[in-house]
Amino acid sequence: MKPAAFDYHSPATVDEAVKLLVELGDDAKIIAGGQSLMPMLNLRLAAFDHLVDLRRIDALRGIEVREDTVWIGAGTTHSEIGRSTDIRTHVRLLNEATPLIGHFPIRNRGTIGGSIAHADAAAEYPAVTLALDAEFETVSPRGVRRIKAADFFKGLWSTELAEDELLTGIIVPITRGRCGYAIEEFARRSGDFAIAGAVVFVRLDADSKIEHCGMALFGLGSSVIRVASVEQSVIGMIVDEVNPETIGTDALSSLSSVPADLHGSADYRKRVGSLMVARAWCRAVEEARND
Template identity: 60%
Template sequence: MKPAAFDYHAPETAAEAVDLLAELGDEAKFIAGGQSLMPLLVLRLAVFEHLVDLRRPAGLRGIDTGTGTVRIGATTTHATVGRSEVIARGVPLLARATPLIGHFQIRNRGTIGGSLAHADAAAEYPAVAMTLDADIETLSPRGTRTIPAEEFFQGMWTTAVEPDELVTAVTFPVWTGRCGYAIEEFTRRSGDFAVAGAAVAVRVDADDRIERCAITVFGMGPAPIRARALETDLVGRGASTISARDVGHDATAHLDAVPSDGHGTDGYRRRVGAAMVARAWTRAVEEALDD
């Protein structure tokens, strides 16, 4: 199949792209890497009269460091993220998630902003953004705003981005101290979306007690889900005394609306998800204790 006919627009700046969207209205759609949008267009699951290409604006790509933060432009590709030493040092969890995304052809074209805006519940970057309390920046005719990841992801393919807004960047806080990170996922085939997955970040104090932790499951609901009550319960406990199996069980036992589909039932996904959390927790704690 082929996509329906559309007019192509290639603005030079982010502001010009936003102005085009305001002018063209609901019949226009932004396209960055196109790794999610193009299949929808080809299958005629989505039809737009105008595509606004975001590949030209230089201000939408690149990696910058701030005071305790790493900021990544929305059209920065997965491959660029994966190669970045700045990200490997400052946001290790993001670097480790990148090789899990599709195949190298997808990583060469796909963008971090596109992944966040598409908001697939089984995708890796939204889970990392949720785990690390990232901030997503947007631009509209009204100006700029910053949306915390906790508020950004609202459901399957649904975000807090308004119809006239463009995702321009994402900023990750840099954790300091004795930290460990891990992301685990189970897929039917290499490159598939996760049946269930988990992202974990841990910081321990000088006495090897949990000082801070973040646990997110993905592929197990309409959006990535933080296990915040569990995180609070784990803080202050000796890292080596915590059962990873119990952490996995507690992170998944009380989830609502776990999907049942051709990839697995509710019960199956819970068991797989619990195992992914346990594995990620074990790896993250081991890294933190070795630091």
């Protein structure tokens, strides 16, 4: 199938893009890499009178280390993130998540901003940014603002972004100390969306007590999920005293509901999700011990 007819716009600057969003209102949709939007348009699951293509806007691309943070332009592709030495050095979890996203052609066209703004519940980048306490830089006619990842994801394909607001960058804190990171997911085939997945970040003190924990789940709800209750429960504990299986069970028991579909029942997803949390926990802890 082919998409319904639309008018195509290709602004060269952020200001031009925001102006178009204001002028066109509800009839406009932003397209970044198009790897999620175009299949929906082709299948007539969505239709818009205007598409605003961001690919010509150079200011939306790039990766910069800025003191205690790493700034990633919203138009930066998955492949660029996967090749970046700065990402590999300072945000290893993003580097580790990148090969799990779709297939090589998708990673060449898809952008981190597109993934974040699309807010698919089974996507890797939203879960990683949530676990790492990232912030999102946006611009609108009202100016620039930052939105914490914890406040950004509202539900299935739903975010805090206003209709006239453009996501311009992702700001990730640089973590230091004895840190460990891991992402684990289960999918039917390589490149498929995850049936269940987990992201874990831990930081240990000199006595191997847990100083900080970030944990996010994906594929297990209508949005990515921060497991704050489990994070808080392990703070101050000696890491060897934490049972990975218990962490996995507690993380999934904290969910009010888990979706069921053709890929698996709610109980099946819970079992798989619990295992993904336990595996991610073990890998993150091992890395932190050796850091």
